[in-house]
Amino acid sequence: MVELTIDGIKTHASEGSTVLETAMEMGITIPTFCYYPGLSCYGECRVCLVEVVKGDRSSLEASCTLPVEQGQVIFTNSEKVMRARKVIVELLLSSCPNSKTLQDMAANMGINKVRFKIKDRGCILCGRCVRYCKEQMGVGVLGFVGRGTSRRVATAFDLAPEECRNCGGCEWICPVCERACTAGSLIDGICGACQNLVPVETCPVCTRCSESVGPQGHRVY
C-alpha cells in the first residue's frame, strides 16, 4: 500500500494501481476518453490529465497511465489542469466535432468556441476499437496505419478481414459512432444543442462533485 494525496485528501492505494483508478474509488470524477474499464490503458487522448506536484514544481500527466507512488501529491481540478484540459478537448473537437461524448464534455468544461481549424476526420484515434478487437475479442484485425496527420484506424490493406466475426464491438465502443452528435449545424465547432450555452444553477451546497465544471457552476441534482 502507498499513501498519496489527491485534491488535498490523503488516501491509500495498492501498489500498481493508477492515479485514475484511485481517484475514481474516492469518488473524484476525472473526465476520460480513451480510457475504458477492461481495456488496457493507452494514454492517447490526454483528457484525464492531472497535476503532479513535486517539491515546488508541478507537471501534467495522464492519470490513466500514471502509477501511484508513495507521497504523491495530485490535483485533479486545479486551474492549470482545467486550462490544459480545455485545450485538449478543443483539439479533439476540431478533428471530430460530431461526437456527442466530446460535445458534452466541452459543455461541462464551459467551452464555447473551438479555437482551432475544424477538420472533421470522424475519428480521434483513441484506439478503443483497436484495443477492444485485440484484447476483448482476441482477434486484432483493427490497427493504426500511417503516421502523423495521415494516421488512421484501418484493417490490413483496407480489406474485410477473414478473421472478423462481425461482432460490431468496434462500433459499439467507439465514442463517436456510439453517440453521434445530431446537431444540424455547428457554431464555432460547438453544437450548443444540449447543455451548452444554457445557464446552469448552482447547488446550495457545493460538494465538489465535479459533475459540471462549467463557468456557470454545478448542475443541480
Add this chain to the structure above:
Amino acid sequence: MVNDYEKVKVIVDKYGGNHDSVIAILQDVQSEYHYLPEHTLRAVASQLGLPLIQVCGVATFFKAFSLKPRGEHTVTICLGTACHVRGAPAVLDEARRQLGIEPGNTTDDMRFTLETVNCLGACALGPILVVDGEYHGQMSPGKVKKVLNKFKKTPGDKRHEELEVSS
C-alpha cells in the same frame, strides 16, 4: 507465391522468429523485393504469429518501407535549408523533367523512383542528388542529366530483363 513464402521464412528464421525483429525482417524483405508486396507481409505476419494489421502498421509507419513497387534506382534529392538556398528546387525540377515523374513516384519502365528528403546532413556538399546511396554533391540542373544517363545506360538486373521479355 510458395517460393516467396519460403524466401520470407529464411529471413524470419534468421531473426529467430522474434516479434521484436519485425522491422529488421521487413527491411530484409524490402531489400529482396525492392518493396513490400502484400503477400510477403501476410507471410511475415503468419510466420511471426502477429496480426496482419500490426505488420501493416509498422510497414506504413516508416517512410523507409514502400508498399508500392519501386524502381531499380532510387533518386533522392535533398531539399533541406542549405540545399534549398543553393538551388535544390531547380535541380528537382530538372530531375522531374528528365524522368517525367513527380517526387514519390516511379517511372513506367520501373527504372527510377524519384524522392525528396529534408536533410541528408551533408550540407557543405549541397545541393545533393543521391542515386542508390551514391552522393553527387554540388549539383546543378545541367549536371542532372549526365548523372542520370550513367544509370540509364547500366544494363538492367535480372528482374528487369524478365519484364522486358514478357512484354
